[in-house]
Amino acid sequence: xxxxxxxxAAPFTTIVGLEVHVQLQTLTKLFCGxxxxxxxxxxxxxxxxxxxxxxxxxxxxRHAFELALKAALALNCRIAGFTKWDRKNYxxxxxxxxxxxxxxxxxxxxxxxxxxxxxxxAFSRRxxxxxxxxxxxxxxxxxxxxxxxxxxxxxxxxxxxxxxEIVTQPDLRSPQEARAWLNELxxxxxxxxxxxxxxxxxxxRVDANVNLHIPQPDGRIAKTPIVExxxxxxxxxxxxxxxYETARQWExxxxxxxxxxxxxxxxxGWDDPAGVTRAQRHKEESSDYRYFPEPDLVPVxxxxxxxxxxxSRMGEPPTILRKTLADRWKISPYDADVLVNQGRxxxxxxxxxxxxxxDGKVASNWMQQDVLRTLNExxxxxxxxxxxxxxxxxxxxxxxxxxxxxxxxxxxxxxVLASGxxxxxxxxxxxxxxxxxxxxxxxxxxxLAENPKIVADVKGGKEQxxxxxxxxxKKKNPNVNPGKVRAMCIDLIRAM
Amino acid sequence: xxxxxxxAIDLVNAVRQGDLSAVQxxxxxxxxxxxLDGAINAFLKVDREGALRTAAGIDERRKAGKPIGxxxxxxxxxxxxxxxxxLPTTCASKMLEHFRPPYDADxxxxxxxxxxxxxxxxxxxxxxxxxxxxxxxxxxxxxxxDLTRAPGGSSGGSAACxxxxxAPVAIGSDTGGSIRQPAGLCGITGLKPTYGRVxxxxxxxxxxxxxxxxxxxRSAADCALIMETIAGHDPGDSTSLAADVPRYTxxxxxxxxxxxxxxxxxxxxxxxxxxxxxxxxEAFAVFKAAGATIHDVELPHAKYGVPTYYLIAPCExxxxxxxxxxxHYGHRTALKNTGGFESPLVEMYCRSRAEGFxxxxxxxxxxxxxxxxxxxxxxxxxKALKVRRLIRQDYLDxxxxxxxxxxxxxxxxxxxxxxxxxDPLAMYLVDLYTVATNLAGVGGISFPCGFTxxxxxxxxxxxxxxxxxxxxxxxxxxxxxxxxxxxxRPKKIx
Numbered sequence: 001x002x003x004x005x006x007x008x009a010a011p012f013t014t015i016v017g018l019e020v021h022v023q024l025q026t027l028t029k030l031f032c033g034x035x036x037x038x039x040x041x042x043x044x045x046x047x048x049x050x051x052x053x054x055x056x057x058x059x060x061x062r063h064a065f066e067l068a069l070k071a072a073l074a075l076n077c078r079i080a081g082f083t084k085w086d087r088k089n090y091x092x093x094x095x096x097x098x099x100x101x102x103x104x105x106x107x108x109x110x111x112x113x114x115x116x117x118x119x120x121x122a123f124s125r126r127x128x129x130x131x132x133x134x135x136x137x138x139x140x141x142x143x144x145x146x147x148x149x150x151x152x153x154x155x156x157x158x159x160x161x162x163x164x165e166i167v168t169q170p171d172l173r174s175p176q177e178a179r180a181w182l183n184e185l186x187x188x189x190x191x192x193x194x195x196x197x198x199x200x201x202x203x204x205r206v207d208a209n210v211n212l213h214i215p216q217p218d219g220r221i222a223k224t225p226i227v228e229x230x231x232x233x234x235x236x237x238x239x240x241x242x243x244y245e246t247a248r249q250w251e252x253x254x255x256x257x258x259x260x261x262x263x264x265x266x267x268x269g270w271d272d273p274a275g276v277t278r279a280q281r282h283k284e285e286s287s288d289y290r291y292f293p294e295p296d297l298v299p300v301x302x303x304x305x306x307x308x309x310x311x312s313r314m315g316e317p318p319t320i321l322r323k324t325l326a327d328r329w330k331i332s333p334y335d336a337d338v339l340v341n342q343g344r345x346x347x348x349x350x351x352x353x354x355x356x357x358x359d360g361k362v363a364s365n366w367m368q369q370d371v372l373r374t375l376n377e378x379x380x381x382x383x384x385x386x387x388x389x390x391x392x393x394x395x396x397x398x399x400x401x402x403x404x405x406x407x408x409x410x411x412x413x414x415x416v417l418a419s420g421x422x423x424x425x426x427x428x429x430x431x432x433x434x435x436x437x438x439x440x441x442x443x444x445x446x447x448l449a450e451n452p453k454i455v456a457d458v459k460g461g462k463e464q465x466x467x468x469x470x471x472x473x474k475k476k477n478p479n480v481n482p483g484k485v486r487a488m489c490i491d492l493i494r495a496m
Numbered sequence: 497x498x499x500x501x502x503x504a505i506d507l508v509n510a511v512r513q514g515d516l517s518a519v520q521x522x523x524x525x526x527x528x529x530x531x532l533d534g535a536i537n538a539f540l541k542v543d544r545e546g547a548l549r550t551a552a553g554i555d556e557r558r559k560a561g562k563p564i565g566x567x568x569x570x571x572x573x574x575x576x577x578x579x580x581x582x583l584p585t586t587c588a589s590k591m592l593e594h595f596r597p598p599y600d601a602d603x604x605x606x607x608x609x610x611x612x613x614x615x616x617x618x619x620x621x622x623x624x625x626x627x628x629x630x631x632x633x634x635x636x637x638x639x640x641x642d643l644t645r646a647p648g649g650s651s652g653g654s655a656a657c658x659x660x661x662x663a664p665v666a667i668g669s670d671t672g673g674s675i676r677q678p679a680g681l682c683g684i685t686g687l688k689p690t691y692g693r694v695x696x697x698x699x700x701x702x703x704x705x706x707x708x709x710x711x712x713x714r715s716a717a718d719c720a721l722i723m724e725t726i727a728g729h730d731p732g733d734s735t736s737l738a739a740d741v742p743r744y745t746x747x748x749x750x751x752x753x754x755x756x757x758x759x760x761x762x763x764x765x766x767x768x769x770x771x772x773x774x775x776x777x778e779a780f781a782v783f784k785a786a787g788a789t790i791h792d793v794e795l796p797h798a799k800y801g802v803p804t805y806y807l808i809a810p811c812e813x814x815x816x817x818x819x820x821x822x823x824h825y826g827h828r829t830a831l832k833n834t835g836g837f838e839s840p841l842v843e844m845y846c847r848s849r850a851e852g853f854x855x856x857x858x859x860x861x862x863x864x865x866x867x868x869x870x871x872x873x874x875x876x877x878x879k880a881l882k883v884r885r886l887i888r889q890d891y892l893d894x895x896x897x898x899x900x901x902x903x904x905x906x907x908x909x910x911x912x913x914x915x916x917x918x919d920p921l922a923m924y925l926v927d928l929y930t931v932a933t934n935l936a937g938v939g940g941i942s943f944p945c946g947f948t949x950x951x952x953x954x955x956x957x958x959x960x961x962x963x964x965x966x967x968x969x970x971x972x973x974x975x976x977x978x979x980x981x982x983x984x985r986p987k988k989i990x
Binding site: 048051052053054055056057058059060087089091093096097098099152154288290291292295296297298 | 578579585587592595597598599601696697698699700701703704705731732733734735811812814815817818819821823824825841845865868869870873877
């Protein structure tokens, strides 16, 4: 069935809340000095502390705490002056201490929000944030069931990596909004340098809670049981899973009329290839984590001065930057949105280019039509893009001066990109040289002499007939500016 | 004089001056261990070879005129709850029977850097849980004063080895009295420093907010010597105190004139053995004679100390001991697929823990798990935390009026092995006078103040405000200048 169609047509509201885990971009783990680098051979980035060996003790990584503060401030959260650590107790082989150091009743921040506005105006949504807290990651279990031995291999390289948990209120109203909001969150965290948000490497993980609010004939709102969806590893999957789950809940509602509270909250795993959610065991949900204050760590106090320092190093978040960019460079909000959504590095590239050209509009056009398109084709980041802003400004400047036209400019751009040579070199090697006025006059006279019919047509008032001369002019000298050829030919004919 | 009869301070001086080689010194104590420990069982591991090698290295350096450390050549026995990279570290548990840590505890590192000679690892109650040393998976320790009696616990091996002159000093750990109570029952001196004074890094946790490492020796002066090495800030322990470390041995001279010692009426409540009460009274008289004044003080919440302790300590223990699950190190069951378990993983967990832990450890894990569970947390753990704050406040208030608080260290002298093993509650009460010190996070010291008619040592305890170890040591040292209880030795052990 077409679930999207169902959700827009159906008489219910989709209610979505998200729980996002983000790995912080620190060099070392949250409570020890081990590297957090992704991809090392298993169990090579470990020490007694993150292995949970007897007698080992945690020591808080100040940098991780500051990154977390940055994220919470940018999410408009209230920062607690006093926060503590708690132990969340459960047994699992990738949790070597038998507990995770987390934050329970006194998270370091709470009560924030992040707004997402659809650039095409489809929606604008402020999502309240319940809390943001800091905790350590567990290791990774790799179940080797295919081999028939049912062995599980444990890699503890990830154990102890700092994680920020961000919990939203159920403020999102559609799968599309959820995806857009996640994109906005990711963008924000990347701008802040808080996380690389790489979902493939697990540095950003999402669980989505969803149910439906269904107005009843008697005016009451029926609420379907909340389902938590796990195992979603891309934003696209989040959207697909929510679309699927919305439709599933609607069908289930029609069949059972089961409401929230009467059945326990259910956890369902997203099966991406199959495109379905599947119920997980109930047992895991009823866990009693026996939280209590972590006695190996001292509480953390945060001063106003410390917050001011973090704020001063925060830079402009995307929401603000979209506006400043549009105002500063006189570009449309839509264009500013496109640029900002590409990340901080691309914005810096754009601003360098615009500054060199002294023209934001032209810079923006080239960014959108040429740089972004090429970047999409080539892959890689703007930082790795071989044509730097100064070179591109040089090229665009020559087009503006009329040395050659835009299409010739694009050819040069492609060649600069391919060869990595300076613009001037490429211009010279392609035999592109500015055509002097005398040279142009001589060329035009030659053309007119060769095309008496066109001359007659123009004389008869059909100026558009001059277009027939452009192609011939280009053959004689590829460097001529078509506009100039046209104008000069018309002038010469009139003077005849 | 035989090396075993010298104080730690005299031994260090003798080695420094070349009157005694480190090897001779070490051999003397190793000889005592060989002769006596078969009967006492104070050691879980004796490192004869390693100790003699270390000692020989020190002698070589001394002869070559190279610098040697503050404890050069001094044999030290270390409770088997502290990690040693070159020796097994078992916590007297089957769970860690074959465990060898990849690193030294901060205290062990400091001892080695000071050129102390680690002669072995001492027996204890499993994971430091117990007050008699009968909870060791490797057999109980016998009290050198009467081999049919318990040495106390949990640092029973450390106390017994000093009492029997098998080591001049030992390192213990004290969570609710585990240094002071066995020191009292074995007639030696044991200091439980202020929480955070000695790094807990490498101390295998029982109850993290209460655990503290301290020295056990013949005298307060010897404890002072060891404290100069093991105390100090450790950036690797977030709860370690940053305060400077005083020269404890140089702060012993000042007389006790004007020092105010508090006496708590509740300490004389029902259950206090009359001989202990008499010894305690006589000790107060000695302090009075030394120029101190005695004052009645109140610790109104002290009576809740034992129940509070037996919630907080098991709660923390239930979490601290979760890591011993057979997955990564320690004991793992040999049994598989016996049926009746939710999954092979759960079976491995359950069987490994059931086989690896002794009954007292299991009892405390269950107590703690229960008290932290949803629906019980507020009534038990949260309430215990509140009472703990009241107990600490009691101490801080009392210390506005007195400099020290004195009293018995335990209600009775050493009891018979097996006497309390069938009654966990009776066993828990051996901590009656000691747990509040840990709950308050302050320091305490225990030392001999007499003997029963039958020849068993009697212990006296002093407690002091945070970081007042210099006063605890000075007062005890003064007492020991005026008495000779601490110099008495068991007559014939074997």
